[in-house]
Amino acid sequence: MQLTVDQAAAFAALPLRSLRHEYPNHIMHVLNGPQDVLSPRAMHPVFYGCYDWHSAVHGYWLLARCARLYPSLPQQDAITALFDEHFTVENMQQECAYFQTPGRTSFERPYGFAWIVALAQELDVWQHPKAKTWLAAMEPLTVEIRSRIFSYFTKLSYPIRVGTHYNSAFSLKLILDFARHRRDVELEDLVVSASRRYYLNDTDYPAHYEPGGDEFLSAALTEALLMSDVLGPDAFPGWFAEYLPAPGDIRCLMTPADVSDHSDPKIAHLNGLNLSRAWCMKRVARRLPKEAPASAVLEAAAQRHIEAGLPNVVSGEYAGEHWLATFAMLALEPVH
Incomplete structure (x- = not known):
């Protein structure tokens, strides 16, 4: 799609x-x-x-x-x-x-820090x-905001792994894109150092606990997406094999979330979860070897999540319409 x-x-x-x-x-x-x-x-x-x-x-x-x-x-x-x-x-x-x-x-x-620098990057291109x-x-x-990013991530001792706005990995991903676009070596080093400190030793991530009832991000998949950028094509597949050894066996991660009330501002977050998962899955899949079983599993799951999330972007419910299109854009963009 x-x-x-x-x-x-x-x-x-x-x-x-x-x-x-x-x-x-x-x-x-x-x-x-x-x-x-x-x-x-x-x-x-x-x-x-x-x-x-x-x-x-x-x-x-x-x-x-x-x-x-x-x-x-x-x-x-x-x-x-x-x-x-x-x-x-x-x-x-x-x-x-x-x-x-x-x-x-x-x-x-x-x-908000991460989206400010993402907006600056978009205006620049x-x-x-x-x-x-x-x-x-x-x-x-x-x-x-750049100054505040330094202040925050130099003193944040532990990553925040929730599936909402405070998630560390999501913001680090957007900030890393901005730093590399601007060739801001100091900022890139901060993000890479923090990401490796927080996530490099993660193994057997407990993704079977997802999703939480008001989450619009997958803590498991957002971290994987960030680390694919941090580690690069040589080191990432090995890290991912230890991090999510068998993603196809994690049914709740591969199955779109059920949204019981699209008008509820918190429950409607789950529409965003379906779309943000697809964004992560498509990109992580492309950064794994083509022959890796996880690649095909993630590609297929991404399609299911897009089909579940996309119809709810333009719904007439302001609880979703004020923000969901951003994540639909991320989910549908081609992966290069």
């Missing part, structure tokens, strides 16, 4: 609507005093829509990605107008200042005449 321009247009329609949709809004906000009682847009003039801050960030990432990959996308002008409206120097300075206010050290850490202007406007925020 491959991504088409029609699918990309359907995906793009969701953040185009949601990024200006201020309410309902789930805010994570430290109040230092009555002056901090503000509306979402007053606090975040760029990332106020899509129900929460991090979903707004990767909503912009999705729009940039769709517009870059599909020049014939019918929403090109609308996407340009949205970026022009929000990605100004003044707006981004306010977003940056929010992080620098006392008491907000852990705000959006690490998931997008051959849009204004993309470099938008990228320059957000550069102070990108620099602030």
Whole structure:
């Protein structure tokens, strides 16, 4: 199942609507005093829509990605107008200042951190005449987040393995992509060192405990995807053989999650799990030898997960529509 321009247009329609949709809004906000009682847009003039801050960030990432990959996308002008409206120097300075206010050290850490640098990377490769202007406007925020990534991962003694926003491996994967794109050797070394410290000695991962009831990431598969990038084609297959010796025997990992209520903001996370699993499975499979039994098992499971997750991206339920298209994009993109 491959991504088409029609699918990309359907995906793009969701953040185009949601990024200006201020309410309902789930805010994570430290109040230092009555002056901090503000509306979402007053606090975040760029990332106020899509129900929460991090979903707004990767909503912009999705729009940039769709517009870059599909020049014939019918929403090109609308996407340009949205970026022009929000990605100004003044707006981004306010977003940056929010992080620098006392008491907000852990705000959006690490998931939002990872999506900020992923967005910066996407703007950098997008051959849009204004993309470099938008990228320059957000550069102070990108620099602030880069500094916070160093502070966090140098003091995080143990990885966080949950299947939600605090998962360490998912964020490290996106940050590593950004570091290698920018040829930021210092940042790449940080990620590689942290990843090896956290995960190199993992064996017989207890993936049979997945999924948790509100997870949108597979801790097992996200870690495997990260380590495929960290270790490279020579060392990764050997590591994976010890990490998940027989993925085909882990039925719950290879079977799409059942979603009982697509309108529930937490239970609907499982739609994202199906899509993010497919993203990981496709890429891990391609980084194993073709003759490895696990490769075919993962490819087949990825297809089942896409078939389960894709129909729920455009569903009429805001609990999913404000964010799921990002993970559908990852699941459907071809693997190079």
